[in-house]
Amino acid sequence: MTPNTILDIVKECDNFIYYADNPTEYITTLQTHYYAFKVSNCASILGYIPASLIPQIPWNPETWHIDHESHTVTLTAPPPATNRSRLLEQTLREVGPQISLLRGWRNETFPVYGPSQGEVLLEIERCASALFGIVTYGVQLLCYERGRPAATIITRECPSDEAASASGGGNSHPIKLWIARRSSSKQTYPGMLDCTAAGGLPTGKSPLEGVIAEALEEASLPESLVRTRLRATGCVSYFHVRGPKAGGETGLLQPEVEYTYEMELGGAVRPSPSDEEVEEFRLWEVEEVLDALRRGEFKPNSAVVVVDFLIRHGLLTAENERDYVHILPRLHRRLEFPLCIYR
Amino acid sequence: MTPNTILDIVKECDNFIYYADNPTEYITTLQTHYYAFKVSNCASILGYIPASLIPQIPWNPETWHIDHESHTVTLTAPPPATNRSRLLEQTLREVGPQISLLRGWRNETFPVYGPSQGEVLLEIERCASALFGIVTYGVQLLCYERGRPAATIITRECPSDEAASASGGGNSHPIKLWIARRSSSKQTYPGMLDCTAAGGLPTGKSPLEGVIAEALEEASLPESLVRTRLRATGCVSYFHVRGPKAGGETGLLQPEVEYTYEMELGGAVRPSPSDEEVEEFRLWEVEEVLDALRRGEFKPNSAVVVVDFLIRHGLLTAENERDYVHILPRLHRRLEFPLCIYR
Known part of the structure; x- marks a missing residue:
């Protein structure tokens, strides 16, 4: 294998396309292959869930609104953060063994921040963070x-x-x-x-x-x-x-x-x-x-x-x-x- | 005056709008208030010239193509870099005293790089670099x-x-x-x-x-x-x-x-x-x-x-x-x- 350049190595980590490099591909990738993850009453996109995983998660309609047109998953449960976190956890607990990452459940959560002044909107089980594409x-x-x-x-x-x-x-x-x-x-x-x-x-x-x-x-x-x-x-x-x-x-x-x-x-x-x-x-x-x-x-x-x-x-x-x-x-x-x- | 935050200070330097923050304003700003600076046979935008300066520069039609529709200024002179640099300098020398920055002529040039492998496309008199918005x-x-x-x-x-x-x-x-x-x-x-x-x-x-x-x-x-x-x-x-x-x-x-x-x-x-x-x-x-x-x-x-x-x-x-x-x-x-x- 040809040795990589240092820039290649960095690009292997920072490997999601940049808007400026190809606006069409950037937008198409996110809109076709992913669903935006949101909570109600907050305009910000908090993460992206692969479209292929959407059918594998049992979205309880009392907690979630799934819009297949706009490719958006919205956690409709109201604040406080503890309520949102609890309902998200409940959903994740019901996922079957087909999503391998969830088998590594750690009972440790990551915070998900909102757009104003760093408030925590909810917490998510660590092993599930990558599924939701949160920071x-x-x-x-x-x-x-x-x-x-x-x-x-x-x-x-x-x-x-x-x-x-x-x-x-x-x-x-x-x-x-x-x-x-x-x-x-x-x-x-x-x-x-x-x-x-x-x-x-x-x-x-x-x-x-x-x-x-x-x-x-x-x-x-x-x-x-x-x-x-x-x-x-x-x-x-x-x-x-x-x-x-x-x-x-x-x-x-x-x-x-x-x-x-x-x-x-x-x-x-x-x-x-x-x-x-x-x-x-x-x-x-x-x-x-x-x-x-x-x-x-x-x-x-x-x-x-x-x-x-x-x-x-x-x-x-x-x-x-x-x-x-x-x-x-x-x-x-x-x-x-x-x-x-x-x- | 209220003391600024450190982020405010950084934003005073990095103060051009980001596309992601407001795509419409980003595009409108560049397309309305600036002309893109290019050289012929190169797709890259090399810099941006304020639209207000365009009428103040005597663009020789043998060297330049000004497209007022697409807001583009193209240096049509062929390579090598020395040729492009000489013709650009000639144009700048003919600008009247109304552009104050050019009164600080330094007889020192900055390189303008092209998109492939860091080739120098042309050089530009230092005091004029900001007029052309080059890096x-x-x-x-x-x-x-x-x-x-x-x-x-x-x-x-x-x-x-x-x-x-x-x-x-x-x-x-x-x-x-x-x-x-x-x-x-x-x-x-x-x-x-x-x-x-x-x-x-x-x-x-x-x-x-x-x-x-x-x-x-x-x-x-x-x-x-x-x-x-x-x-x-x-x-x-x-x-x-x-x-x-x-x-x-x-x-x-x-x-x-x-x-x-x-x-x-x-x-x-x-x-x-x-x-x-x-x-x-x-x-x-x-x-x-x-x-x-x-x-x-x-x-x-x-x-x-x-x-x-x-x-x-x-x-x-x-x-x-x-x-x-x-x-x-x-x-x-x-x-x-x-x-x-x-x-």
């Missing part, structure tokens, strides 16, 4: 080290001293990244490469609380260390169409916002697996990371976080990456849905 | 320091010790920024606040060459220092409509890409004015910077670079900035024009 939020943490003199960098994980080849963007010590390999038994993206720790943000958890929890659960990094060293660096956003590597249904729309964090480690501190999610952590040279990115070995939304890191640290630059100015807007797509506002 | 490129450098213990931070510029109030995002030492004030005699944005050094990228200059030159010319920072400490951190992009603060014609469209750089300083090294462009440099607390941003004291495209810096360094976070997830996409707008590709 979901997550956190991603990348830990890194700055290379030390040759004598000290010889470890089991990184026995050779090729580190010097990667320039650390204005720093004399080359950067290395703590990359995780996902367990081969994971339901989604088994065996693929990942950031150091990552996870979805369920209802009520702030991004900071989320990243602290994931760092501990996935990488055994204690809260006290994380609170001292963590740096928030922004967020990436993209509009993903779920492909076959993900496992489960394909063609689902997944507009996502991932809050990004980084943390410099060194000395004896290192991430280590603490649950079944991660197979191994290894300290990777930047060149190794770039090769793995190009070969498509990273989970798509981890790849974009790594690319964002490499740009932020001056390791991908306007001079060494031809598509530089095309990459950054695709890492920060403006999602045409109501989004989270923190109050 | 321009620039560099912005922010220098910063990490606060030191109280005893050493007492300088003429920063006599008090309130630095500790600003948290440096995972670093125990608070960050301070080297902010420039533009000379009150500057043609554009006189007296406003700026990054440490910035400038446009004329034809043939790489972003790295550009930032090294600007750091020396505007801030007296020697090349050897910059080459060692500089870190490339990405680029911001936005679609600006020129307002009255800029000086000169208003309503001009300015889609721009600014390559961003940062550099940590400390000790005796500090920026100092070396030409008439900058009135003074001062080391600012983060809280002071935020206040000045909210009061609208920064030049619009310097403000967005500062906001990007504050996010990257964990000083604006999801928890302390309510519009966090709305800000980042507007700092990285996808511009619907052919863009630079480095080869």
Whole structure:
């Protein structure tokens, strides 16, 4: 397989068509293959449900209005959010085993935000979020080290001293990244490469609380260390169409916002697996990371976080990456849905 | 005046309407108030010229085709780029004194890129770029320091010790920024606040060459220092409509890409004015910077670079900035024009 460009990798994550690139295809795709998801008395489209799934969900007419003409699914249940959430859950519980994603029920919900001032309109069971194509939020943490003199960098994980080849963007010590390999038994993206720790943000958890929890659960990094060293660096956003590597249904729309964090480690501190999610952590040279990115070995939304890191640290630059100015807007797509506002 | 939110500040720079927010207004605005700028045998729109300027430019019919029906200005001169550039310059030289921007002729050109593989279609005199609404490129450098213990931070510029109030995002030492004030005699944005050094990228200059030159010319920072400490951190992009603060014609469209750089300083090294462009440099607390941003004291495209810096360094976070997830996409707008590709 021909190695991909970095822009190709980013496009694999942000792979829903842009209106400006082909207005007709954009509109036809959404109107033909999807039903818009709405709640009554709110004009905003909150997500998109694949048309193929509509007949498989038992829409109770007391709770739902399905308009096959305009391709719209409206939750007609009145507020408060708890009422809407309860009725949505009831519907999902009645879905048969034919929708495989719902077999991964987690008893954890994601919030769905409305258009004014970040109010939560309803909550939805996590495993169902992709079916409804709502915007979901997550956190991603990348830990890194700055290379030390040759004598000290010889470890089991990184026995050779090729580190010097990667320039650390204005720093004399080359950067290395703590990359995780996902367990081969994971339901989604088994065996693929990942950031150091990552996870979805369920209802009520702030991004900071989320990243602290994931760092501990996935990488055994204690809260006290994380609170001292963590740096928030922004967020990436993209509009993903779920492909076959993900496992489960394909063609689902997944507009996502991932809050990004980084943390410099060194000395004896290192991430280590603490649950079944991660197979191994290894300290990777930047060149190794770039090769793995190009070969498509990273989970798509981890790849974009790594690319964002490499740009932020001056390791991908306007001079060494031809598509530089095309990459950054695709890492920060403006999602045409109501989004989270923190109050 | 009510202080603005950070999102308001970003919207003042990225102030051209989005298609998705109002498709009708977007299309009407471009089709009524502007003429699309094209070259023959290339389908891409390269920029937009205000309709009000069309009668003021002596379009030689041997070089130009003006279609008042479709609101299109086409440079019909054949390639190579040098030929197109020469004929465009000839036209601009014949414009009378009624277009004030052209009085600032600089004998420096900006490249205009085509849609395939970053070929340069033509070059355009720098002061005319905004008239044609083409995408321009620039560099912005922010220098910063990490606060030191109280005893050493007492300088003429920063006599008090309130630095500790600003948290440096995972670093125990608070960050301070080297902010420039533009000379009150500057043609554009006189007296406003700026990054440490910035400038446009004329034809043939790489972003790295550009930032090294600007750091020396505007801030007296020697090349050897910059080459060692500089870190490339990405680029911001936005679609600006020129307002009255800029000086000169208003309503001009300015889609721009600014390559961003940062550099940590400390000790005796500090920026100092070396030409008439900058009135003074001062080391600012983060809280002071935020206040000045909210009061609208920064030049619009310097403000967005500062906001990007504050996010990257964990000083604006999801928890302390309510519009966090709305800000980042507007700092990285996808511009619907052919863009630079480095080869």
